[in-house]
Amino acid sequence: MTSNLTDAIRAAAPNLRGRLLENQSLADLTWFRVGGPAQVLFSPADEEDLSVFLAALDPAVPVTVIGLGSNLIVRDGGIPGVTIRLGGKAFGSIEIDGDSIRVGTAVPDMRLAKAAAEASLDGLAFFRGIPGSVGGALRMNAGAHGGETTDVLTQVRGIDRTGAARSFTHAEMGFRYRHSSAPDDVIFTGATFRGRAGNREAIEAEMDRVTAAREAAQPIRERTGGSTFKNPEGGKAWQLIDAAGCRGLTRGGAQVSEMHCNFLINRGGATAADIEGLGEEVRRRVRETAGVELHWEIKRIGVDPTQADR
Secondary structure (H helix, E strand, O other), X not given: OOOOHHHHHHHHOOOOOOEEEEEEEOHHHXXXXXXXXXXXXXXXXXXXXXXXXXXXXXXXXXXXXXXXXXXXXXXXXXXXXXXXXXXXHHHOOEEEEOOEEEEEOOOEHHHHHHHHHHOOEEOOHHHHHOOOXXXXXXXXXXXXXXXXXXXXXXXXXXXXXXXXXXXXXXXXXXXXXXXXXXXXXXXXXXXEEEOEXXXXXXXXXXXXHHHHXXXXXXXXXXXXXXXXXXXXXXXXXXXXHHHOOOOOOEEOOEEEOOOOOOOEEEOOOOOHHHHHHHHHHHHHHHHHHHOOOOOEXXXXXXXXXXXXXX
């Protein structure tokens, strides 16, 4: 994808301090290691830089936000407009005050769990089992091993599409299973969580249990994107996928994991179309065999080049 978008952005916001890159590959920023480029990739220096950028950006330019790329398929045609990725010290900070933990949204969930344990704060050990960043956890109410983001969150801050600072209480986030009702145009920049006083050794033992359970049941050393489909009400997605005969199913370089069939993996050389197409085939087979419509948990973004000109 080529355009003069980068030049237009620099002209509208000449004092930007973050990195602004054109036609930047995104494959290396996703756990699947697939996908096309970002037309423009922006990594802001801090909240102020992000605010200035968004205020100056033409409202017609689409904006996409990515985090660690763990629960993400970037389609092979890439992402038009601007892709924003937060990182660095400004969005990777952790501050502990009593039973509260304030973090930037680029902080990996596993690091949040570790920081809470080191401060002897209980209730956040489940984050050890979530392979993403805080920003993604907020957007999808991420959870694992009996805990969810909604259980410990108190407040969120962010910047909206106009560049205005926003804040949200727990109630205003509108959490439900793997979903938040916060406005889609808000880019989360920080969050505050609350733990409870606990025993550090016991908390770390719980984290070790979570780690062992993941390693025993999930293909975490593969190129994967975590759980592919949400669990349907009253059931387990992996059981339906297994019953539909999809364990080990392949398409191109993509495969349904033999270890845990709610995981798709890139065996090497897969395209984004291979992975997404395999997921759609799994959905079709489950629909036919069980009458259940599986819904994607993995976020799929960008342009499908086979559909772009239709």
